[in-house]
Amino acid sequence: MAKPILTRPSIPPEDAETVIDVDDVSMIFNIASEQFNSLKEYFIALARHELKFKEFRALNHINFKVKRGEAFGLVGTNGSGKSTMLKIIAGVLEASEGTCTVRGTIAPLIELGAGFDMELTAKENIYLNGALLGYRKEFIDEHFQDIVDFAELQNFMDMPLKNYSSGMVARIAFAIATITEPDILIVDETLSVGDFLFQQKCERRIKELVDADDVTVLLVSHNIDQVERLCDRVCWIEKGQERMVGPTDEVCAAYKSLGN
């Protein structure tokens, strides 16, 4: 295996401002005991006072703060609520209780290529996806060639995306998502896209962003090695409960002892 490219960035000063403030966040899903998809069923149940909901707490009173320039990790086993937490931070889900405040622009390297339309050409998709991520049109115009160069797909720009291989789609998506310099970079473990050469390229690009002092990185993974390599601090969430927040080595040691 090649030597790891990603390493921990310098620790930000004590007085750095807070960019992600997760304050007592809970996420409650109502799992309807019956699913109503028709008006008739709904009104019958309503009339009989039979609208019962089971509550499922995906997240229970989570608290943490991330400072500007920090590399922060979220760990936990499968189904522990990491993705839900991430969606709340990214603004896709609204917390049921508590508040999550985010200052600055986010580049979510999760669900890359959301909003791609397979019938459109790569070029058209770059503009569409850019718009959905909130980019300025002038910015895309100007950096179009950079995106194409990074994805190494110069000769395929006028081809509909449905004729692309999944690796090629992922390259385009990664190139669009990382062309900017966000305040907050969210990196998901699903990042392992493309061949090993492209993966190294992705890691180098992420490192460039991580090393820039005022970029905050949020890494979500159950791959503990990656977290140990990259993060300054870690939050461990287990079954929706916050187990531990603190320096990487302490939290990771505790998390690893889970298997023993």
Add this chain to the structure above:
Amino acid sequence: MNAEKNTGAVSAKDAWYPPSRRDWFILRQLVSKDFKLKYRRSTLGVVWSVLNPLLMMLVMAAVFGSFMRYNDPSLGNYAVYLILGNTAFQLMSDATNQGMCSIIWASSLLKKVKINRYVFPVQKVLFAGVNYGFSLIAIALVMIVERVPLTWTSVLMPFALLTLVVFCIGLSLLLSALSVFFRDVIHLWGVVLTAWTYATPLFYPFKILPHWMQVAEKFNPMYIYITYIRDVILYHTVPSVGMHVACLGFALVALGIGYAVFHKNEHKFILYI
């Protein structure tokens, strides 16, 4: 990547629109996507947008003009009467049919990207509006062939179109929110649209309606919008102040109700789509 080395006007740090200005670019991209996809791989392409209302008008003229004898001389030119009513009604039915499902169709996107949800119903209404723009060419062709002159009163036409589009946005917001929670709405709306088509004097004269229906038409927004359009294009008259108030009133009421229902429920969408 040499994004940092690029010394263009827009730096990588400043790549984003402020949140308030994102939606317009998103809407433009989404509407242009709809447009490209609609005509991709059809030989005549965009010509269909003009051809379609023309052919529909011919079919209806044949059925209702020659066969059913609705062709009343008091209607003025029957071909123009038909195409004006049909295209405007088509705008509403396209906009609401597509707008109604827009949130459900956009579910994969809404689950992944933070985006103002109202853009999807609005996108579909604007797309229907673009298509209506092309059917204006068809209307112009029919008017030339039928020698119906265009007078200065037609400058009032944009007022009816604008209020009609706002009315459609309101309806689409309402329907898209309802259909998320109750998929029945989608099936029901097809029936409502059919009933609405027949309840609106699109191909028959207003005066054949029984008295109570004539009274009821005052509360049929589509009748109001279509009458306004026919007044300024076909009959060369200026609609009354009451007509203007009605056009604007229906638009604002629909938008108000649609927005209120949509806004109150939109944070729950993600749990149901």
